[in-house]
Amino acid sequence: MFLQQLINGLTLGSVYALIALGYTMVYGILELINFAHGEIYMLGAYLGIIFLGFFTAIGLTSCNLPLALILTFLLSIIFCSSYGFTIEKIAYKPLRNAPRLSPLISAIGVSIFLQNYVMLTQGATDKVFPNLFGIAGFQFLSVRMTYLQLFIILTSIVLMISLRIFVRKTRMGKAMRAVAQDKVMASLMGINIDTVISTTFIIGSGLAAVAGLMVAMYYGLVNYFIGYVAGIKAFTAAVLGGIGSIRGAMFGGILLGLVESLGASYISSEYKDAYAFILLIIILLVKPGGLFGKAELEKV
Amino acid sequence: MARQNWKRYRSVKSERLQKCSKSNPPSPPFGKGGKGGFPGGKQYKVVKPFIIALWLSLLFLPFKGLNAALLFFIIFSVLFLFLKFLSPYKIIFTSGLQTFGKKIHDSFFVTRYPSLITRYALLLLIFIIPFLARDYFIDVAILAGIYIILALGLNVVVGFAGLLNLGFVAFYAIGAYSYALLNTKFGLDFWSALPFSIGLTAASGFLLAIPALRLKGDYLAIVTLGFGEIVRLILNNWDSVTRGPNGISGIAPPSIMSISFGKPSHYYYLVLFFVIFTVFITRRVHSSRIGRAWIAIREDEIASSVMGINTTLYKLYACAFGAFWAGLAGAIFAGKMQFVSPESFTFMESVLIVCMVILGGLGSIIGVTLGAVILVLLPEILREVQLYRMLALGAGLVLLMIFRPQGLLGGKGVSLRG
Numbered sequence: 001m002f003l004q005q006l007i008n009g010l011t012l013g014s015v016y017a018l019i020a021l022g023y024t025m026v027y028g029i030l031e032l033i034n035f036a037h038g039e040i041y042m043l044g045a046y047l048g049i050i051f052l053g054f055f056t057a058i059g060l061t062s063c064n065l066p067l068a069l070i071l072t073f074l075l076s077i078i079f080c081s082s083y084g085f086t087i088e089k090i091a092y093k094p095l096r097n098a099p100r101l102s103p104l105i106s107a108i109g110v111s112i113f114l115q116n117y118v119m120l121t122q123g124a125t126d127k128v129f130p131n132l133f134g135i136a137g138f139q140f141l142s143v144r145m146t147y148l149q150l151f152i153i154l155t156s157i158v159l160m161i162s163l164r165i166f167v168r169k170t171r172m173g174k175a176m177r178a179v180a181q182d183k184v185m186a187s188l189m190g191i192n193i194d195t196v197i198s199t200t201f202i203i204g205s206g207l208a209a210v211a212g213l214m215v216a217m218y219y220g221l222v223n224y225f226i227g228y229v230a231g232i233k234a235f236t237a238a239v240l241g242g243i244g245s246i247r248g249a250m251f252g253g254i255l256l257g258l259v260e261s262l263g264a265s266y267i268s269s270e271y272k273d274a275y276a277f278i279l280l281i282i283i284l285l286v287k288p289g290g291l292f293g294k295a296e297l298e299k300v
Numbered sequence: 301m302a303r304q305n306w307k308r309y310r311s312v313k314s315e316r317l318q319k320c321s322k323s324n325p326p327s328p329p330f331g332k333g334g335k336g337g338f339p340g341g342k343q344y345k346v347v348k349p350f351i352i353a354l355w356l357s358l359l360f361l362p363f364k365g366l367n368a369a370l371l372f373f374i375i376f377s378v379l380f381l382f383l384k385f386l387s388p389y390k391i392i393f394t395s396g397l398q399t400f401g402k403k404i405h406d407s408f409f410v411t412r413y414p415s416l417i418t419r420y421a422l423l424l425l426i427f428i429i430p431f432l433a434r435d436y437f438i439d440v441a442i443l444a445g446i447y448i449i450l451a452l453g454l455n456v457v458v459g460f461a462g463l464l465n466l467g468f469v470a471f472y473a474i475g476a477y478s479y480a481l482l483n484t485k486f487g488l489d490f491w492s493a494l495p496f497s498i499g500l501t502a503a504s505g506f507l508l509a510i511p512a513l514r515l516k517g518d519y520l521a522i523v524t525l526g527f528g529e530i531v532r533l534i535l536n537n538w539d540s541v542t543r544g545p546n547g548i549s550g551i552a553p554p555s556i557m558s559i560s561f562g563k564p565s566h567y568y569y570l571v572l573f574f575v576i577f578t579v580f581i582t583r584r585v586h587s588s589r590i591g592r593a594w595i596a597i598r599e600d601e602i603a604s605s606v607m608g609i610n611t612t613l614y615k616l617y618a619c620a621f622g623a624f625w626a627g628l629a630g631a632i633f634a635g636k637m638q639f640v641s642p643e644s645f646t647f648m649e650s651v652l653i654v655c656m657v658i659l660g661g662l663g664s665i666i667g668v669t670l671g672a673v674i675l676v677l678l679p680e681i682l683r684e685v686q687l688y689r690m691l692a693l694g695a696g697l698v699l700l701m702i703f704r705p706q707g708l709l710g711g712k713g714v715s716l717r718g
Contacts, residue, residue: 033518050362082359094702100517101464102705105658108651109697116690121363228647232525239522270537277526284519285511 003143005265006258011149011218013257014156018211019234020241020249021163022204028180028244029200031100035107036087038231039114040080040205044212045222046118047076049127056130065132076213077206084205085198093194111228119224126223129216152214159207160250167246172199180244229273233260236280242290251291255279349380426572430565438564442636444676445571446629449578451656451672452665453625456582458654459663460591461618462598463513464521467528468653471623473535473645475501475630480548480640481541490554490635498627505623509616528650535642547641554635567636574632578625583665585621594618595663655697660707667709 019041026034055061055068091110095103137146167173178186179196187193215230216222237256241248256276263275283291353376361369430438454468478497482488488496512523535542542548553562554570561567585591593614596604605611634640652675660671682689700707 027518031518033521047362079359079362082355086355086359091698091702095705098701098705101658101662102701104464104518104521105655106698106701108654109694109701111694112651112697113691113694116688116694118363120687120691232529235522236526239519243518271533274530274533277530280526281511281523284515284523288515288519 001265002262003141005261007143007145007149009258009261010254011152011257012261013254014153015211015215015218015253016230016234016237016256017250017253018156018159018207019230020237020253021160021246022208023235024238024241024243024246024249025176025200025204027238028246029176029183029197030092030096030103032092032103033107033235034092034204035104035231036091036110036114037204037208038227038229038234039111039118040084040087040227041208041212041215041230041234042118042222042224042227043083043114044076044080044209045129045216045226046122046127046212046224047079047209048072048213048216049129049222051075052130069132073210073213077209080205080209080212081202084201084208088198088201093197111231115224115227122224124224126221129220129222131220132217148218152218155210155214159210163203163207164246166203172196176200233273233276236276239290240280240283242292245290245292248290248292255291349384350377353377353380430568435564438568440676440680442564442568442571444673445568445575446633446636447653447656447672447676448575448669449625449629449632450653451660451668452578452582453622453629454653455622455657455663455665455668456585456594456625457618457622458657459668460586460594460598461615462594463615463618464517464654465524465619465622466521466647466650466654467524467526467531468622468626469645469647469649470524470528470531471501471505471626472630472633472649473531473642474504475627476634476640476644477535477542477548477630478627479631479634480551483551483634484548489552490631491556494628494631497631498624501627501630502620502624505626506616506620509619513612513615513619525647525650528645528647532642532645532647535645542642545642547639547643549639551634551638551640553638561635571632571636574628578628579665579669582625586665590614590617655693658707659700661709662707664707664709667707670708 019037022037022040023034026032026037051072052061052068055072060071061068087110091106092103095106137144137149167176175186175191175196176199178189178191179193183193186196211230215226233256234253237252238249239252240255241250241252243249256279259279260272260275264272267275353373356376357369357373360372429441433441450468450472453471454465457463457465457468475497478500479490479493482493482496483490508524508527512520512527515523536545538544553560553567555561559566561570593604593609594617596607596609597611597614601611633644637644656671656675657668658671659675660667660669678693679686679689682692
């Protein structure tokens with residue numbers, strides 16, 4: 001029972017971690033709570049359904065399932081990244097030097113807009129994601145793990161490792177870290193801030209698209225307001241780990257998933273959504289900078 | 301000798317300067333021409349609207365299919381061409397918006413005497429609404445009044461003290477449910493339950509603030525958001541007390557000496573009384589010692605603590621005082637609807653209240669009142685295009701932030717540091 005919940009929590013947690021990465025990267029660079037990020041995740045799930053439906057209609061799914069899946073993933077990543085890029089250009093870029101509250105309100109506006117946009121174009125009812133993997137899985141020491149769960153966990157791990165390599169080793173990653181530390185100084189060193197910020201949004205949105213697609217596969221149902229709850233939980237995960245820290249977002253996400261699934265099975269499943277916030281409040285009170293965050297000193 | 305050298309140096313220098321300016325021609329005035337993979341500024345300038353339109357309609361493509369995307373492309377192209385055509389006049393538009401806001405602002409605060417007549421006319425209109433309008437419109441006006449009280453309460457927290465609260469609806473819910481429970485379980489009438497429910501709400505604001513105020517800025521925002529969600533979940537799941545999603549019905553409307561405020565027109569005056577009360581008190585508090593301390597904290601926390609303000613204590617006051625009004629609004633809401641359910645207290649409500657405060661202008665009491673009225677009336681006016689009104693709200697928020705971030709009537713450059 002405990003191990004089973006651990007596996008479920010890990011699956012959920014790795015999805016949260018993927019979304020949290022987008023939040024934490026944007027926050028690290030722009031100091032903005034990107035409320036629209038949850039909607040990108042929701043768009044990812046919807047786009048997955050749309051493209052898979054399209055491939056089924058032209059008969060690709062039945063003759064070559066892996067290819068159809070890969071194409072679906074790629075297309076929804078591309079589209080979500082474009083959405084992220086466009087949102088940044090329209091809603092956040094003009095507000096780069098505005099007071100802190102303005103971009104936050106703008107982000108809330110984008111979030112409301114995207115939710116209703118999807119509701120209007122796709123309908124307010126639940127959409128069903130075709131069950132491709134079935135419930136096939138394997139048994140290991142009285143723990144059942146489906147292939148889908150394994151797929152989700154592995155994909156997340158691979159993505160997180162490659163993100164880490166990207167941020168640590170490449171030129172762009174270095175530029176990102178520099179911009180996160182000091183925007184003005186970085187631009188004096190010849191870094192194009194706009195490009196870095198756009199890249200951040202593109203990568204974050206791509207990760208959210210993958211997360212959305214995998215959740216759509218996992219639960220099989222998609223709704224136009226899934227983005228809100230998932231977004232808030234992922235943000236909670238990012239804050240848990242210390243916002244701005246990529247490692248923190250990964251651990252925060254997984255911790256949150258574990259707490260939620262263990263709490264739901266051992267305490268009460270009705271308050272499933274509340275555990276995230278209770279955990280958040282407790283951790284922030286004990287360690288206001290999050291688990292991996294540094295305590296900030298305020299300069300006069 | 302030295303003189304010759306100097307001459308040669310000057311000529312070489314000017315030659316070099318000329319070379320430099322030749323190899324780097326001044327960039328075209330439109331945008332940051334040539335940047336971002338579109339070399340050849342002039343051509344790009346012409347096709348830019350089409351490129352943007354194509355891009356946006358491509359993004360739209362998977363959701364509605366090819367025909368809709370094509371339609372979108374045409375609409376966007378026309379729109380952007382139109383905007384481009386208008387772009388020299390853009391400055392007129394934005395400055396027009398600014399002067400419009402300033403005009404309203406001035407008519408309330410600066411030029412006192414000329415607007416006196418309009419002011420009294422407005423006041424008279426507000427007082428005689430129940431005689432003019434249908435019941436439906438009176439209901440809307442009552443709702444607007446409730447939201448004015450809520451927005452003014454949030455304005456204390458966000459506008460005066462500079463603490464962003466994204467879970468303000470929690471206090472509203474506590475106020476509404478406490479009156480509902482006191483009335484249905486203990487049989488207290490509105491006036492004797494009101495002090496309890498307001499007191500409870502203010503106390504909960506105070507209690508939440510004690511731990512939350514150790515945090516700053518965005519962390520504070522997210523913790524208050526979490527608090528709002530937790531309260532809603534408790535209301536939704538604590539079946540034995542709150543009856544869960546079914547809500548509590550059969551709440552008695554307030555009454556004075558056996559005259560019940562059941563009719564909308566009667567209730568309107570009750571709400572009007574409370575709105576005036578709220579405006580009066582918040583204005584007085586705003587200019588009091590406490591209010592000035594809040595503004596000092598908002599502008600610079602460290603400086604104000606150096607000046608001897610106990611910042612934590614005053615922030616606690618702000619949270620409790622803001623929650624106080626939310627409790628009042630909640631009780632009025634419960635009395636009006638005679639029914640409460642968790643559905644009325646979602647995160648969207650919190651966002652709506654924040655939007656009212658921002659739209660009107662942070663810290664400006666008249667502005668926030670106006671913001672609340674606009675955001676309550678707008679959905680009613682837009683009822684014909686009901687499906688699109690939330691879409692419009694979202695886009696409107698973004699546009700508002702871009703073109704007038706200080707809100708309609710806020711002019712004093714409120715900075716929010718958290």
